[in-house]
Amino acid sequence: xxxxxxxxxxxxxxxxxxxxxxxxxxxxxxxxxxxxxxxxxxxxxxxxxxxxxxxxxxxxxxxxxxxxxxxxxxxxxxxxxxxxxxxxxxxxxxxxxxxxxxxxxxxxxxxxxxxxxxxxxxxxxxxxxxxxxxxxxxxxxxxxxxxxxxxxxxxxxxxxxxxxxxxxxxxxxxxxxxxxxxxxxxxxxxxxxxxxxxxxxxxxxxxxxxxxxxxxxxxxxxxxxxxxxxxxxxxxxxxxxxxxxxxxxxxxxxxxxxxxxxxxxxxxxxxxxxxxxxxxxxxxxxxxxxxxxxxxxxxxxxxxxxxxxxxxxxx
Amino acid sequence: xxxxxxxxxxxxxxxxxxxxxxxxxxxxxxxxxxxxxxxxxxxxxxxxxxxxxxxxxxxxxxxxxxxxxxxxxxxxxxxxxxxxxxxxxxxxxxxxxxxxxxxxxxxxxxxxxxxxxxxxxxxxxxxxxxxxxxxxxxxxxxxxxxxxxxxxxxxxxxxxxxxxxxxxxxxxxxxxxxxxxxxxxxxxxxxxxxxxxxxxxxxxxxxxxxxxxxxxxxxxxxxxxxxxxxxxxxxxxxxxxxxxxxxxxxxxxxxxxxxxxxxxxxxxxxxxxxxxxxxxxxxxxxxxx
Amino acid sequence: xxxxxxxxxxxxxxxxxxxxxxxxxxxxxxxxxxxxxxxxxxxxxxxxxxxxxxxxxxxxxxxxxxxxxxxxxxxxxxxxxxxxxxxxxxxxxxxxxxxxxxxxxxxxxxxxxxxxxxxxxxxxxxxxxxxxxxxxxxxxxxxxxxxxxxxxxxxxxxxxxxxxxxxxxxxxxxxxxxxxxxxxxxxxxxxxxxxxxxxxxxxxxxxxxxxxxxxxxxxxxxxxxxxxxxxxxxxxxxxxxxxxxxxxxxxxxxxxxxxxxxxxxxxxxxxxxxxxxxxxxxxxxxxxxxx
Numbered sequence: 017x018x019x020x021x022x023x024x025x026x027x028x029x030x031x032x033x034x035x036x037x038x039x040x041x042x043x044x045x046x047x048x049x050x051x052x053x054x055x056x057x058x059x060x061x062x063x064x065x066x067x068x069x070x071x072x073x074x075x076x077x078x079x080x081x082x083x084x085x086x087x088x089x090x091x092x093x094x095x096x097x098x099x100x101x102x103x104x105x106x107x108x109x110x111x112x113x114x115x116x117x118x119x120x121x122x123x124x125x126x127x128x129x130x131x132x133x134x135x136x137x138x139x140x141x142x143x144x145x146x147x148x149x150x151x152x153x154x155x156x157x158x159x160x161x162x163x164x165x166x167x168x169x170x171x172x173x174x175x176x177x178x179x180x181x182x183x184x185x186x187x188x189x190x191x192x193x194x195x196x197x198x199x200x201x202x203x204x205x206x207x208x209x210x211x212x213x214x215x216x217x218x219x220x221x222x223x224x225x226x227x228x229x230x231x232x233x234x235x236x237x238x239x240x241x242x243x244x245x246x247x248x249x250x251x252x253x254x255x256x257x258x259x260x261x262x263x264x265x266x267x268x269x270x271x272x273x274x275x276x277x278x279x280x281x282x283x284x285x286x287x288x289x290x291x292x293x294x295x296x297x298x299x300x301x302x303x304x305x306x307x308x309x310x311x312x313x314x315x316x317x318x319x320x321x322x323x324x325x326x327x328x329x330x331x
Numbered sequence: 332x333x334x335x336x337x338x339x340x341x342x343x344x345x346x347x348x349x350x351x352x353x354x355x356x357x358x359x360x361x362x363x364x365x366x367x368x369x370x371x372x373x374x375x376x377x378x379x380x381x382x383x384x385x386x387x388x389x390x391x392x393x394x395x396x397x398x399x400x401x402x403x404x405x406x407x408x409x410x411x412x413x414x415x416x417x418x419x420x421x422x423x424x425x426x427x428x429x430x431x432x433x434x435x436x437x438x439x440x441x442x443x444x445x446x447x448x449x450x451x452x453x454x455x456x457x458x459x460x461x462x463x464x465x466x467x468x469x470x471x472x473x474x475x476x477x478x479x480x481x482x483x484x485x486x487x488x489x490x491x492x493x494x495x496x497x498x499x500x501x502x503x504x505x506x507x508x509x510x511x512x513x514x515x516x517x518x519x520x521x522x523x524x525x526x527x528x529x530x531x532x533x534x535x536x537x538x539x540x541x542x543x544x545x546x547x548x549x550x551x552x553x554x555x556x557x558x559x560x561x562x563x564x565x566x567x568x569x570x571x572x573x574x575x576x577x578x579x580x581x582x583x584x585x586x587x588x589x590x591x592x593x594x595x596x597x598x599x600x601x602x603x604x605x606x607x608x609x610x611x612x613x614x615x616x617x618x619x620x
Numbered sequence: 621x622x623x624x625x626x627x628x629x630x631x632x633x634x635x636x637x638x639x640x641x642x643x644x645x646x647x648x649x650x651x652x653x654x655x656x657x658x659x660x661x662x663x664x665x666x667x668x669x670x671x672x673x674x675x676x677x678x679x680x681x682x683x684x685x686x687x688x689x690x691x692x693x694x695x696x697x698x699x700x701x702x703x704x705x706x707x708x709x710x711x712x713x714x715x716x717x718x719x720x721x722x723x724x725x726x727x728x729x730x731x732x733x734x735x736x737x738x739x740x741x742x743x744x745x746x747x748x749x750x751x752x753x754x755x756x757x758x759x760x761x762x763x764x765x766x767x768x769x770x771x772x773x774x775x776x777x778x779x780x781x782x783x784x785x786x787x788x789x790x791x792x793x794x795x796x797x798x799x800x801x802x803x804x805x806x807x808x809x810x811x812x813x814x815x816x817x818x819x820x821x822x823x824x825x826x827x828x829x830x831x832x833x834x835x836x837x838x839x840x841x842x843x844x845x846x847x848x849x850x851x852x853x854x855x856x857x858x859x860x861x862x863x864x865x866x867x868x869x870x871x872x873x874x875x876x877x878x879x880x881x882x883x884x885x886x887x888x889x890x891x892x893x894x895x896x897x898x899x900x901x902x903x904x905x906x907x908x909x910x911x
Binding site for chain 3: 398401402405406407410411412420423424427431434435532533536537540541544545548549552553555557558
């Protein structure tokens, strides 16, 4: 279990993490979301004791990271795939890590097998692709068979196979009773593997709730979409019943505060032919974008106007 | 309905940009591509936008001047040195600064991974090296000149009290001063060559230092015909450019070959050229990532 | 703000005891694994060992024609220059974590941090010790041809030669440690190498130049004594790392007018030089954020 209380980190005049409090429970996967620069990586570094918090605390199973007797057995962390010396082979990197805790060589071979690195274990890390580097980072995190896993964007650069593998891995680990805390920008993927979500923006907590609660917050949750030949007629009938109707173009109506069955029944009653009737499902992405709309720090500008052709005849 | 979609898109042969040969033939400047002038401008921006350049140049000046001043405190009447030689004695530290400057410029592209971007923009590659050499030489020239002038100023007190003359119109003084600046500039360019060849700053620095300092010191400890000859043809032989006339006479009288001041300069130039040719070969014909 | 309560989870039984904690012995084993996994230590080791032998051989050959040739006199010529190898190796070890970003995984495994620095020093000292012993061996081999050409059997056990060899090995180890200390403090290879080069290669040249300036060539030869200024310069030189190294390798006053530290004094001087960057490096490692 990871417990973060009033965690604050200031660099001079900038506040990267501002009074953050949340708990990542064991036995579930907790997703960690936020715009770029929100302070996710900083929070993880603070939990691991790589940086000292200005205020507040972060504990793993009630202990500060620095007080853990065998850190690798308690916490497996992958912060940055580049945290490896490029001149070493993957195997040696893991072996050295294992030696600090007296973890046997066999375990190193085991995690290499688990992460699919057998073919490149003897190669120097310098030549690794992004995906291989990520797998190596995950292998390092798994080395000590830890009770808590902290992963910063573990699926970054992985092929679809790898993404599915990580999904299965973290769900299995959580099912074994471990605490899994991972950050990601792949919303659809995270929605499939996380049980709870912590969303931060500009260093502050924006949401700490179960996945379903977050999704239900998105605009499209609870929205019924109906396309009919008589939109005005149906709209009137539904409004009279107290539903909220937002007409769209092409004969589409967006209806709130009514169930799918009710809309269908009303349409039948007023004899409006239904061409399409569906309940929109909210998505994590939508909920997240709405929640963090004010906290985005790096927003792209409007797409540039097309480059005008020069006299020399560019395209 | 579906068939008309394919006909609507024009074939590539009908595109106005395609000549009869089927390739673009407009010159680089007309197309907006990398001419040498543009490459030079780009390298200038890169060099001046990195704080380490300024720190190294400033550090070299400070080190050289401080050393010259420190050594000037040891001068007594009757010391076997000339006024200008005292002023250039800061070269011991300045030479290291110049090597570091050159090595960081030469190896910087590769150690930072910038090479992929740079040589995608300039696929002919060699102009980048050429621009780096020119700009480094310029920075080195400025740094060396400033060091010299400041050293002269700072040692004037000691020179006065020990009766060492520094006559600006004296041909020996002029030669030593010019030789000092040329030597340091040459070392910086040598650094660029070694850096671009080895592509790692640490290794390049050690190679350059080994060549310049270690080999020379080793041989100096065991004077003899062979040792002195080898010393003369190592890059440190370029130091003859700013040795005073008494020093040159002593070298001429010794067992090694008598290159004289400008001969020493040619030796250094030969090393520079060799390093740059090797670096250029690797750059042009081998991978850059 | 959206909050919803979470069901309390179950914790994994902690079956891990203190036996798997990162002890110093384990961390040393890890650092040793790290060192041997890289190419550069092997290359540097080979270069040092071969270089020391080669230089000694060349030096002995050059002076073998002299009338009063004593083969053991030049025994340490190679090692007195080959210290650069251990120095560079130490810098590589000291800067390795931070220059590559590997420090994140290393200090996640060892949050107490200082044991890693200690282990790096221990491992470097051990590796350099082996290197230096081998280099001493090749140096001995290097003088054999010249000695044979003059039909002299070199006496390796008399007249200060064993102390000199021991001193040379100690000097190399000290250089390795100095490299680690400078590297750990500055954390980037180029500044660390520049500092090491200035300290070990350029400072001696400056001292020589200063000594040259103070000596009035006529006066010294006349009176046979050493001027006060030269003596002052030589005293300072004795306390530089290279001066201490000379004392270790050739027991006796280091140069005219300088004090005679003896081997233990020289070791103390070297230890002080190693401590100079090492202590701030340790402070910095312990107290500051690792970024």
